[in-house]
């Protein structure tokens with residue numbers, strides 16, 4: 001571990017005063033925690049309330065934990081505003097106050113902390129001086145001042161640059177100390193606002209999405225505790241990589257999942273051409289028709305017998321009820337309503353005969369055999385799987401449901417080549433999962449969350465977007481992605497279209513343009529692919545100069561490249577065509593390594609990463625093996641290569657045997 005030196009120009013008495021404030025804040029946090037621990041849930045009346053209160057208290061205690069390796073505050077603002085707050089405030093990961101409620105540290109998400117991220121000499125926001133702190137472990141070791149009240153320019157921050165340049169190890173970490181002004185704008189946009197962020201690799205989209213979730217939870221705690229916030233990422237490896245960011249920010253109650261986790265883990269293989277038709281939003285109308293086509297025109301009435309009396313609802317009356325319900329309700333509530341309406345008619349007949357039946361009688365009639373039989377015949381009980389099974393196995397049914405929405409050729413594409421025996425034995429694909437979800441929603445309303453963060457959204461099909469849109473239809477979304485990194489058969493070419501299918505047309509599209517991950521030389525190299533994969537996007541810019549960060553070598557000397565990387569600091573990802581994982585693992589021989597496994601907690605400095613799992617991840621040193629095979633493995637192989645080439649924080653080594661793609665040989 002390199003020793004951390006104090007910059008020579010730091011006045012030690014000022015530093016000592018700041019260290020004392022840190023010590024005082026730590027002691028105050030400890031006291032807050034001890035107080036929370038001393039509270040008892042016994043006061044709550046009943047057992048259930050006690051359990052709820054205890055769980056809240058436990059959460060509070062956990063949130064007040066001091067992490068000795070993370071600074072309690074990372075910034076200080078000297079203010080001229082004459083409000084209730086002290087003239088000097090410290091900005092950190094959570095509020096800390098002394099016994100008398102004087103704030104010692106203010107949460108980075110509080111409105112007053114905004115100036116830490118946004119104030120500039122041009123707009124000082126009432127701040128005369130911004131101080132950034134440097135840390136080593138949990139110890140405060142340096143600071144840097146930016147005078148804001150004097151106009152003029154302020155130079156680049158050394159502490160900020162060092163933080164950004166720090167080698168990566170382990171999972172993703174939070175960026176609260178160094179959020180940039182354009183990122184902060186996105187993080188702090190209002191809950192009602194759906195935001196869609198286009199950004200080149202490493203511009204901080206994922207980081208911004210996670211911080212926005214934390215910000216919204218802080219600002220709308222009660223509301224979002226009820227409705228919920230969810231993060232949707234591309235795969236489990238990615239989720240495991242980002243999993244500690246929100247807990248580090250004190251937010252432990254956010255679900256983090258994949259589209260498959262949300263819609264169903266169906267993964268039968270499928271021809272991309274079929275998947276592309278299934279992913280098209282036109283399928284929504286086809287599914288809707290397919291479902292409602294199951295309703296049969298009533299040809300008989302119903303007779304309910306009670307004692308010596310028979311009560312009759314005529315066939316034309318049943319037809320009227322069905323017609324009035326169709327189109328005004330979802331399928332399952334419609335079924336229930338039909339039974340109730342029939343029962344109500346029977347009730348009216350009973351009353352006409354001088355009886356006085358109550359609601360319980362209506363319920364009993366609705367559940368009676370003749371009514372149930374009629375409902376089952378006219379408005380049959382269905383599962384989404386039954387409907388989709390019929391649609392994909394019966395060409396005539398599909399043609400009627402598709403009308404002119406799908407061409408004859410598209411319909412032929414959809415029909416299973418080898419039909420399954422029944423809906424129970426059918427093997428569903430990832431594309432089917434979105435269709436089943438659409439049907440489920442046509443049957444029963446999907447509950448909406450308060451906010452949804454969707455990462456790598458460029459990869460989602462229109463039908464998947466509709467499925468996610470349902471889950472934030474009464475809320476809002478943060479949509480993150482890069483049009484150049486689209487690798488699925490249905491990857492989008494426009495964010496407006498994504499927002500439309502998500503049902504968030506009012507969403508605002510914005511762009512992040514400055515890269516924090518990939519060194520300039522590497523980014524320029526990868527950007528040679530851009531004219532072929534996303535010609536409308538401007539070439540990305542990088543904050544990191546990284547001269548000498550790129551090596552392109554003929555021959556697949558993976559072990560040698562890995563040994564070179566092991567001699568340096570930081571994590572190493574050997575990104576390989578999926579088919580070469582075994583071969584490369586053998587080539588690494590006795591070098592300790594592992595193949596990326598999202599379910600394993602084991603940490604390895606040297607990881608083999610299948611190319612299709614690399615999305616969203618990053619490593620200090622990346623070794624890419626045989627780009628030609630990465631490209632030829634899939635229809636959007638060039639975009640996959642772009643993703644793979646942009647995972648490096650410090651160095652990229654490209655090893656090839658087969659000719660490199662022409663675009664790279666500039």
Ligand SMILES: Nc1ncnc2c1ncn2[C@@H]1O[C@H](COP(=O)(O)OP(=O)(O)OP(=O)(O)O)[C@@H](O)[C@H]1O
Nearest residue numbers: 175178179180201202203204205206207516517616
């Ligand atoms: N303001 C910042 N300060 C420090 N580090 C940052 C900042 N913004 C982003 N980073 C770091 O840059 C790296 C890339 O960020 P992130 O993964 O969020 O980018 P991305 O745009 O989602 O990339 P990709 O498109 O490749 O998935 C991460 O290590 C992140 O912590």
